[in-house]
Amino acid sequence: MVFGGVVPYVPQYRDIRRTQNAEGFSTYVCLVLLVANILRILFWFGRRFESPLLWQSIIMIITMLLMLKLCTEVRVSNELNIKRRSFAAADSKDEEIKAPPKRSYLDFDLNYFWHWSKFTDYVQCVLTFTGVTGYITYLWLDSSLFVETLGFLAVFTEAMLGVPQLYRNYQNRSTEGMSVKMVLMWTSGDTFKTVYFILNQAPFQFSICGLLQVFVDIAILLQVYLYSYYPQKPVPHTAHPASTKAL
Numbered sequence: 001m002v003f004g005g006v007v008p009y010v011p012q013y014r015d016i017r018r019t020q021n022a023e024g025f026s027t028y029v030c031l032v033l034l035v036a037n038i039l040r041i042l043f044w045f046g047r048r049f050e051s052p053l054l055w056q057s058i059i060m061i062i063t064m065l066l067m068l069k070l071c072t073e074v075r076v077s078n079e080l081n082i083k084r085r086s087f088a089a090a091d092s093k094d095e096e097i098k099a100p101p102k103r104s105y106l107d108f109d110l111n112y113f114w115h116w117s118k119f120t121d122y123v124q125c126v127l128t129f130t131g132v133t134g135y136i137t138y139l140w141l142d143s144s145l146f147v148e149t150l151g152f153l154a155v156f157t158e159a160m161l162g163v164p165q166l167y168r169n170y171q172n173r174s175t176e177g178m179s180v181k182m183v184l185m186w187t188s189g190d191t192f193k194t195v196y197f198i199l200n201q202a203p204f205q206f207s208i209c210g211l212l213q214v215f216v217d218i219a220i221l222l223q224v225y226l227y228s229y230y231p232q233k234p235v236p237h238t239a240h241p242a243s244t245k246a247l
Contacts, residue, residue, distance in 0.1 A: 004192070006063040013067060015179050019125030020078070022071040024036045024177015029162035030071075031066040031114055037156035038130050040105050042137045043154050049202060051243055065126070067121045079086030091166070152205045159209035162216035163187065169223045180224055187217040 016022045037057035044054050103112040106120055116122060140146040162183075169175050194210030196202075 002052050002059060004189050005056050005060050008189060009067060011065055011181040011185075011198075012179040013070060015177075016070055016074060019160065019177075020074055021177060022074045023177075025067075025071065025179075026164040027068060027071050027114060028169045032157060032161050033060055033139065034126055035129065036154055036161070037064075037124075038133065038152060039154035039157065042133060043147065045137065045205065046074050046141055047151060050200070050208075053202075065123070066150050068092045069123050072116070072119045072122070136219040148205075151203055152209075155205045155209035156212075159212040159216070161213060162220050166216060166220050170228070171218065173218075174227050175224045181215060183220050185222070187221065190214045190217055195224065224226060 012025055016025060037060045040057045041054065043049075045103045078223075083108065103109065103115060114122075114125075137150065165178065165183075190210060190213045194207060194214060197206040197210050
């Protein structure tokens with residue numbers, strides 16, 4: 001239970017590292033899991049659940065930060081290489097090699113939210129979210145309604161884990177770049193986890209959202225089948241700053 005949740009990301013991490021291409025993986029998966037597991041840890045202070053689930057959240061947060069670090073480094077490196085190649089091909093000798101525009105968390109530009117140029121910006125965002133939600137939880141810890149709502153938000157957010165990847169696949173009309181092994185491990189892990197919740201009488205929020213998670217996993221596997229056997233042309237997107245975001 002502690003390490004099972006992070007195992008699916010091992011093949012995806014290796015694929016990105018090997019190909020130096022993170023386009024097929026949605027970094028919003030990392031955002032969803034970071035939010036969900038931070039909320040789950042805060043929920044633990046209001047309603048103690050089994051310690052393996054608590055440690056699972058801590059390990060998952062560390063893993064998602066490592067995934068974000070790799071994806072950011074690869075994406076920024078690729079953007080710089082494309083810029084260099086375009087200037088190298090230019091006829092004018094007066095052209096200078098310019099780095100891609102830096103995007104920072106402190107710019108507060110919603111067009112580039114969660115698509116920043118440095119890993120430290122993601123860390124700042126996570127720490128800000130943890131600090132704000134932690135303080136609110138401290139103030140309302142005595143309210144059972146708040147605690148139960150917090151628990152529901154934690155597991156419901158985690159249940160939405162596959163939705164960014166589902167949407168990205170739909171946008172691309174392809175699952176290329178996404179690790180199928182990762183999704184298969186999601187499905188088996190979520191199935192096991194849901195059964196574990198039911199048998200161990202975990203808070204009802206865990207069981208309901210576990211089932212929802214399994215359904216989303218199955219939907220992504222259906223995409224793999226459909227786009228493999230019935231390839232489709234990607235839908236053209238209009239040029240807009242927000243369209244460059246890695247969903």
